[in-house]
Amino acid sequence: METLNSSKPKARKEHRCNFCWGVIPKGEVYESQTNVYEGTIYTWKAHTSCQDIARELKMFEDAGSEGVCDGMFSEYINEEYHLLTETSKDESVILPKTTFQERLEYVKKQRLIK
Numbered sequence: 001m002e003t004l005n006s007s008k009p010k011a012r013k014e015h016r017c018n019f020c021w022g023v024i025p026k027g028e029v030y031e032s033q034t035n036v037y038e039g040t041i042y043t044w045k046a047h048t049s050c051q052d053i054a055r056e057l058k059m060f061e062d063a064g065s066e067g068v069c070d071g072m073f074s075e076y077i078n079e080e081y082h083l084l085t086e087t088s089k090d091e092s093v094i095l096p097k098t099t100f101q102e103r104l105e106y107v108k109k110q111r112l113i114k
Contacts, residue, residue: 019050
């Protein structure tokens with residue numbers, strides 16, 4: 001993957017984050033990249049916080065030249081959530097069922113210090 005252009009525009013309309021598939025609301029600043037992969041040009045849009053957590057968890061370093069896709073992003077978030085909520089073997093704790101968005105927000109709150 002090659003990045004041709006990168007910017008942080010303010011959304012003039014609603015978009016979808018290519019990492020988490022959540023809504024990027026109108027008026028929010030987001031990350032936008034124009035990329036080329038295997039001869040195909042495409043635009044990648046992401047919440048700035050999704051881009052930040054991808055950097056924090058070193059996803060870009062692990063992805064190599066292919067870049068981070070939504071599948072890799074969700075794998076890393078799910079794994080990090082598991083590590084953050086893991087208890088010792090002696091403790092018996094049942095965690096409530098969570099959605100991916102809830103796990104993502106939990107990981108962001110734990111790992112992204114503002």
